Amino acid sequence: MKQLILRDIYLIRKNLLITFGIYAAFFSLGLITILSCKYGNIAKYAFDQEMIHEILNISSAFGILAGIMLGTAVEYVYGMINKDYKCGWHQYLKASGIRPEVEVGVKYISVTIIGIICILTGLGSCHLLKYLSGVDEGIFIKSGVLAKQEGMIASVWFTAMMLVFGAYLSTLEYAYKGKNNIKTDLIKFIPVIVITLAVLITSQILLQDEEACRKLLEELFEKAKNVTLLYIVPIVTAILVNIICYLISVRLVKKEGKRV
DSSP states (O other): HHHHHHHHHTHHHHHHHHHHHHHHHOOOOOOOOHHHHSSHHHHHHHHHHHHHHHHHHTTHHHHHHHHHHEEEEEEHHHHHHHHHHHHHHHHHHTTTOOOOHHHHHHHHHHHHHHHHHHHHHHHHHHHHHHHTTOOOOSSOOOHHHHHHHHHHHHHHHHHHHHHHHHHHHHHHHHHTTTTTOHHHHHHHHHHHHHHHHHHHHHHHHHHTHHHHHHHHHHHHHHHTTHHHHHHHHHHHHHHHHHHHHHHHHHHHHHHHHHOO
């Protein structure tokens, strides 16, 4: 299994390097802006302290973008399933006597490893930029406990969503044996589009009354210990969905063997 995991990671190494390169670029932009606000040209030529405060607040958002960018890295592993069918690797593993639990498990273990690295790195970058900026308010939530952890929460939720989305697509890849046509594409992406539109519409409605949205969130998660739920819920949900999709995928691969 170790060799199979290393094989997958090796094949997507360039994609991972590009993703981490983009992450590093966003993080560097945020870091350079913060340093300029404190010691460089922005601090020297800014009109007033309020302007510097706003720039520092915006610069911490680069940590959010960096963390979100890392969340996309897990999708490369899921994309390997389609390629394995097309190049014959899937059929080779079956002929070699590799159990379906191992073949499918390799993909999910690889995703787990990359996902953990992405979440920890995203949390670290968000926290570091927020700490260096010295700004307590968030981009959307201006005060309270949630404001200080806004970026880290956004990073965790996005990575968890990518894990859920990828697990869903992986199950369909095994169900359709890597085939691509209009029918499979519609089945894959229509639910995703519907959910995305629903989230966007809901977000726009809530943002119309930002103060009411902020108060609602603060009432739900008033104490710091309750904010941990915003980290635990998406991670646990992503793990459960991946376990379910793993079991379904194993069953689908076993059925392939019976048909043969």
